[in-house]
Amino acid sequence: MQAFAALLDALLYTRSRNAKLRLIGDYLRATPDPDRGWALAALTGGLDLKAVQPKLIRTLIEDRVDPVLFRMSHDYVGDLAETVALLWPDPLTPETRPAPTLGEVVDRLRALSRVDAPKVVVELLDRLEPPGRYALLKLATGALRIGISARLAKTAFAQGFGVEVDAVEEVWHGLSPPYPELFEWVAGGAQPTAGDVATFRPFMLAHPLDELKLDLAEYAAEWKWDGIRIQLVHVAGQTRLFSRAGDDITGSFPDVAAAFSYPAVLDGELLVRGDVQGGEAASFNALQQRLGRKTPTGKAMADYPAFVRIYDVLFDGAEDLRAQPWTTRRARLEALMPRLDPARFDLSAVINAADFPALEAIRDGARDAAIEGLMLKRRNSPYVAGRRTGLWYKWKRDPLVADCVMMYAQRGHGKRSSFYSDYTFGCWTDDGQLSPVGKAYSGFTDAELAMLDKFVRANTVARFGPVREVAKTMVLEVAFDSIHRSTRHKSGVAMRFPRIARIRTDKPAAEADTVAALIKLIA
Template sequence: MHAFAQLLDSLIYTRSRNAKLKLIGDYLRATPDPDRGWAMAALTGDLDLKAVKPAVIRALIEERVDPVLFRMSRDYVGDTAETIALLWPGADDGAGEPLSVSNVVDTLNSLSRSDAPAALAAMLDRMDAEERFALLKMATGALRIGVSARLAKTALANAFGVEVDAVEEVWHAIRPPYAELFDWVEGRGEQPTAADVPVFRPFMLAHPLEELRVDLKDYAAEWKWDGIRVQLVHVGGETRLYSRAGDDITGSFPDVASAFATPGVLDGELMVKGEFQGGEAASFNALQQRLGRKVVSGKMLADYPAFVRLYDILFDGAEDLRPLTWTERRKRLEAFARHLDPDRFDVSALIDAADFDALEEVRAGARDAAIEGVMLKRRDSDYVAGRRTGLWYKWKRDPLTADCVMMYAQRGSGRRSSYYSDYTFGCWTEDGELLPVGKAYSGITDDELKMLDSFVRNHTLNRFGPVREVEKTLVLEVAFDSIHESKRHKSGVAMRFPRIHRIRTDKPAAEADRLDTLKRMIT
């Protein structure tokens, strides 16, 4: 456990990508099975210790430390695991045989939820603060150490001289602690395969277009729809529906999964049909009614029928089409889709534009609630995992903006835990009341963060736990992708991807936007 704790500590304070790759690679080469496999599961988000939940951990520390002191310390530190690791009394600190990663995982996985708290507490008693931090990070599944699943897999591939795409290809077909994978990379076994298993394959992703202009002779243009990217897999008589992160969301969308029974792998955008759109795609706000639900009622299925707008095809039956060009895959996709249920699947239409200038005009006029922008795909590109420069570009539509008044602020997490960096803002009603319309924590520079933090501290009116109410005098220009009606908010609206665009110190709060202005932006 000590070696894994040291790895996490080093990763937290390392910004260089190459340095992180080396740290993880050195750990994997030096650490025996199954410890390194469980460590990889933790780094990639595949470790699930079902018997340990955040509420259990909070209850344990509040039995040992004054609850008010813990909450105040958590508010200041900004990370629950770090706070508990430092505050834990550690009565038997360092006593007994050192615990390994596999000791911890095996013990916690073998216990019921009623027995796990005592076992977890006994482990924490035997550890130093660094090891406690690592254990709590593993238990909660929220490492937040600046390491993505892709980077961890790249580190493994680099450490053992294999291709990261080969690791990605079989990752979801192997369960932690990945014994078959390590046998292969160290030459003791055959390369694992995903044959007859409905596994997830990494998505091909796009770079932002920014200021680049491309020739439409080389690139095809299609709409970027505002749903969630999904992968449909039907292999060996089984269907799986995966999110962009590789999470299995089949249970949340049984209507889509049951309609896909043709062997193959498709890439598309999952959306729901709108009641008032004549069966066309509704806004993301409508899709949110179904996201994350483990049980979907018949009423929910009827009110928010899901469908997939198809972008690409990876496999046609057992035939791997990824090495083909986009043009060839598009033809195969159109032929494949003809045999699918048209109520559940359609092919994303291409945009007919003579040149880039014409495409720019088409994009500028698109304010459909379900359109997020334009995708540009190189016609001769094969389907490759991750972002490859020059192949696919995303060109989001220009954001909407509104001048809003800061109302509340809360401290952030991680490196922002010392700053008030999460801001709730509002707009005026016709009666002069200020109602919250959104919350944002991104879009600002470090200097702007310090300026806003200073404003919050110097203009606080009230405190509600970790939240501060501030004087309603500072205007923030907020950018957002779209806005929708919402019954959950008093204002009646909900913003999609709000972020701080500018700090309007030049504008009086009384001149901020009215709520009616935002409602007129609803599409």
């Protein structure tokens, strides 16, 4: 457990991608089974324990230290696990038992009952030093977030053992933690294979298009739809839906899964119908009504019917088409579309334009609620995992912007746990009141973060738990991809991907934008 805690600590304070790859690779090579498999599962999001509620952790620490001291410390640090790890007192009678291994921690947390939880958590914390306590609490509460993507962790495994990351991705979702097959393979055993199971294949991704230096004749253009990218897999009578991260979301969209029975692996965008009669795609805000529901209700499926706009075909039956050029795969996709239920599946259209200026005009003129921009796909490109230069590009619309007033702030997580880095901002209503329209925690530099944190501390007017209300004087220029009506927000609008574009110290708060002006931006 100490080695895993040291790895987490190092990763939190390492910015370099290559350095992170080396840290993870060195750990995986030096650590025995099953600890390294559980660590790999934790780093890739495959170890979701959530065995302990934060309320229990607070109760345990307040039984051992002055509650006022704990609350003041938690307020300053901003992270429960870090605060408790540092404040937890050494046991009066030192334990002679060694620190638990990561495997022991996982086994005990997976078998934890509500009655046994206090005793087990106390025993484990007493056997650990502060770094180990921090790692334990993060695992136990399901809050392990250290800025490591699943792809990066898999890449570290591949580089650490000298195998291809694409070969790892190919079989990853057919394996379970602590992944004994993977480690047997890199030790000289047989390579795992996907076999006759519905497994996830890594998506092909696109680079942002920064300059118009491409030959448009060599590329096909499609709309970039604003839903969630999914992979449809039907093998041996079994259907699975996978998200971009490789998560199995079949249970969340049983209506789509039930309609897909053609033996193939397809790449597409999951959307919902905005108007059931007209059949057009609704905004991402409508899709959110279906996301995150492990078992959707009949009403949710009826009110927000899901469908998939198909982009590509990876397998047609048992035939692997990924090495074929895009033109060949497109022809095969067009040929198989009539075999799919048109109520649940349609084809992403190819956009024809004479040149880039004409294509740019088409892109800029499309403010459809479900369109983010354009995709450019090289006509001779194979379907390869990850981002490959020169093959696919995403050409997003220029963002919308609005001047908003900071209303509330909250501390961040990890390296930002000591900074007020999450900002809720608002715009003016017709009666002269500020109404929240969004929340952002990105887009600013470290220097700007320090300045904003100082402003929050100096201008706090009220406290609501971890949230600070601030004086309404700081104007933030907020960039966002689109805006939609929302019944979940008091202002009646919801921004898509808001981020701080500029800090407008030059602008009085009274001159910030109005909610009415935002409503006019709705497609």
